[in-house]
Amino acid sequence: MLGAAFGIAMSFYGDDKIASLEKRMEQLDAHATSATALAKASQAEAASATERASQLEAQVALMQAEAKKPKSGGNSLTEPAPIAAAAYGLGRPAHDAEIAAWDVDVLPDGRGLPEGKGDVWTGEEVFVDACASCHGDFAEGVDNWPVLAGGFDTLADEDPVKTVGSYWPYLSTVWDYIHRSMPFGLAGTLSADETYAIVAYILYSNDLVDDDFELSHENFADFEMHNTDGFVVDDRPELEYSEWSSEPCMENCKEQVEVTMRSVFLVETPPEGGSNSVMNPGTLDEDLPVFSAGQDETSLSDENVKTASSTELVSE
Ligand code: HEC
Numbered sequence: 001m002l003g004a005a006f007g008i009a010m011s012f013y014g015d016d017k018i019a020s021l022e023k024r025m026e027q028l029d030a031h032a033t034s035a036t037a038l039a040k041a042s043q044a045e046a047a048s049a050t051e052r053a054s055q056l057e058a059q060v061a062l063m064q065a066e067a068k069k070p071k072s073g074g075n076s077l078t079e080p081a082p083i084a085a086a087a088y089g090l091g092r093p094a095h096d097a098e099i100a101a102w103d104v105d106v107l108p109d110g111r112g113l114p115e116g117k118g119d120v121w122t123g124e125e126v127f128v129d130a131c132a133s134c135h136g137d138f139a140e141g142v143d144n145w146p147v148l149a150g151g152f153d154t155l156a157d158e159d160p161v162k163t164v165g166s167y168w169p170y171l172s173t174v175w176d177y178i179h180r181s182m183p184f185g186l187a188g189t190l191s192a193d194e195t196y197a198i199v200a201y202i203l204y205s206n207d208l209v210d211d212d213f214e215l216s217h218e219n220f221a222d223f224e225m226h227n228t229d230g231f232v233v234d235d236r237p238e239l240e241y242s243e244w245s246s247e248p249c250m251e252n253c254k255e256q257v258e259v260t261m262r263s264v265f266l267v268e269t270p271p272e273g274g275s276n277s278v279m280n281p282g283t284l285d286e287d288l289p290v291f292s293a294g295q296d297e298t299s300l301s302d303e304n305v306k307t308a309s310s311t312e313l314v315s316e
Helices: 002-068 096-102 120-130 171-181 192-205 302-307
Strands: 117-119 214-216
Touching: 117 120, 117 192, 120 192, 171 192, 192 214
Parallel strands: none
Antiparallel strands: 117 214
């Protein structure tokens, strides 16, 4: 009885077990197949990655070889860049129209000027239309916009009026600047003829030409500006730098040193930003004495000088 029961149980168990083992085998088989497929795939991937890497290496070697080649013409900055299109595959030659659009500079001798002309009267019309809202009908400047006329003989003043007429040494700068950048906010909208006319009108506003004047690319270079000779070549490197770079005197340089003036300069950064510098005579701490230049000497006692936040020693 017990044996029969066991036998039955065994055979039940055995069937179950076999079925599940068979299932398990199938699963394992399937896994094995897909694992093999995966392994094959990754082998292929690895092979193509290796191939890609060697391609990249070859490309890098090419670029390095290209970079090592001597640049055309050595160190000159104005030489054309080496042609590296083969290695980089970037860019294209600029079109003539693109170069022309950039190549707008005008030189003092008139090089770079386009052909054209314009007279004072046409210039006045264009100027009143396009420029006067900021620079005034007569180039005298509206509010704080730049003044373009007048100011002659003020250049040596403390507050010189530097205008096209009084200050600018070359007419080419006027033509170039206006054609390139004005009207403010609408740069590049003026034709060559309009620019000639405007420049003629600005010269007229400065009393540098009569009202029948016409400016053109032909008479441009002949025009001499008021302040052409007002600029000098900076010769400080030759004449002064050697003096400044010599050994400074640090001891007994003057026989007598005398305090003639004191400056107080408070710099305090306000929490709201900006600057809050106060120059003497400003409102200062009560204990801090205030002097001004030319003050009588009695107030320049040792005591005062010691309390000063900074002392300027001026020697005669
Ligand atoms: C909206 C106002 C405005 C208009 C319109 C305008 N400008 Fe100007 N202009 C300026 C300002 C602002 C400057 C100063 C720009 C700077 O310093 O960067 C200037 C500078 C100049 C200067 C140089 C002045 C100097 O001494 O440095 C000239 C020349 C000039 N403008 C001419 C013209 C002409 C010509 C026109 C018309 C075609 C014109 N501007 C229209 C605002 C204007």
